[in-house]
Amino acid sequence: MMKPEKPLSQAIRDRRATPSFDGTPIPADDLRAILDAGLSAPSGYNIQPWRFIVVQGEEQKRRLRAASYNQAKVEEASAVIVACGDADGWRKDLDQMLLQGREGGMPEGYAEQARNSVPNYLSSFSSDEMHGWLNKMVMIAYTHMMLMAEVKGYDTAPMEGFEQEKIHEVLRLPLSYWVVALLAIGHLKGPDKFNGGRFDSSRTVFSEEFGKPLK
Numbered sequence: 001m002m003k004p005e006k007p008l009s010q011a012i013r014d015r016r017a018t019p020s021f022d023g024t025p026i027p028a029d030d031l032r033a034i035l036d037a038g039l040s041a042p043s044g045y046n047i048q049p050w051r052f053i054v055v056q057g058e059e060q061k062r063r064l065r066a067a068s069y070n071q072a073k074v075e076e077a078s079a080v081i082v083a084c085g086d087a088d089g090w091r092k093d094l095d096q097m098l099l100q101g102r103e104g105g106m107p108e109g110y111a112e113q114a115r116n117s118v119p120n121y122l123s124s125f126s127s128d129e130m131h132g133w134l135n136k137m138v139m140i141a142y143t144h145m146m147l148m149a150e151v152k153g154y155d156t157a158p159m160e161g162f163e164q165e166k167i168h169e170v171l172r173l174p175l176s177y178w179v180v181a182l183l184a185i186g187h188l189k190g191p192d193k194f195n196g197g198r199f200d201s202s203r204t205v206f207s208e209e210f211g212k213p214l215k
């Protein structure tokens with residue numbers, strides 16, 4: 001029987017960055033549903049530059065922890081999804097994107113335009129610009145996964161505290177990969193973290209132009 005799922009609005013309200021996990025394994029079908037949520041995210045030109053390495057093995061989690069400033073959560077979590085972007089992914093994936101698009105009704109004119117503009121756009125990027133673009137795309141898929149995990153009753157911890165080169169070594173990543181963030185998933189152990197609260201929207205939301213409050 002399927003476990004009941006939390007409504008998304010409740011999952012968003014309840015989510016905290018989990019300080020500590022109890023390490024119970026995560027069933028493969030739940031993990032698959034979480035990954036599938038990420039893979040259904042939107043991306044520029046539908047080019048899907050994300051790549052995810054799922055780490056569940058004890059030894060590999062230990063090595064990942066060592067590459068993540070020794071954060072215990074990495075080792076305690078049931079699974080850690082290492083979210084990466086592939087700077088060269090589009091070179092291999094453009095044809096497949098167009099093929100699948102055509103199957104789904106992509107107009108020929110759109111396909112023609114994308115065949116030219118994707119290489120023009122992405123090959124013009126500096127390395128920093130490419131990392132910025134990958135961060136943008138990968139974090140959308142990542143957030144889909146984080147929220148799907150919460151909907152399915154798991155606790156999550158997003159993590160940016162890691163060393164790029166060390167993660168590359170541990171996971172044997174290709175040079176074109178850029179590690180964006182780690183997502184630890186499992187069940188909370190002990191008390192939850194304090195609730196840091198959020199700024200009032202008058203600080204962060206404007207109406208029509210900068211500085212005008214949204215009523």
Ligand SMILES: Cc1cc2nc3c(=O)[nH]c(=O)nc-3n(C[C@H](O)[C@H](O)[C@H](O)COP(=O)(O)O)c2cc1C
Nearest residue numbers: 015016017018071158159160161162181193195196
């Ligand atoms: C992309 C990202 C990276 C983060 N990296 C870390 C991290 O490496 N270690 C950590 O303890 N918390 C990390 N956090 C958790 C934040 O500190 C936490 O989300 C923030 O304080 C708000 O708390 P809340 O998520 O419980 O609402 C990260 C959060 C995000 C979104």
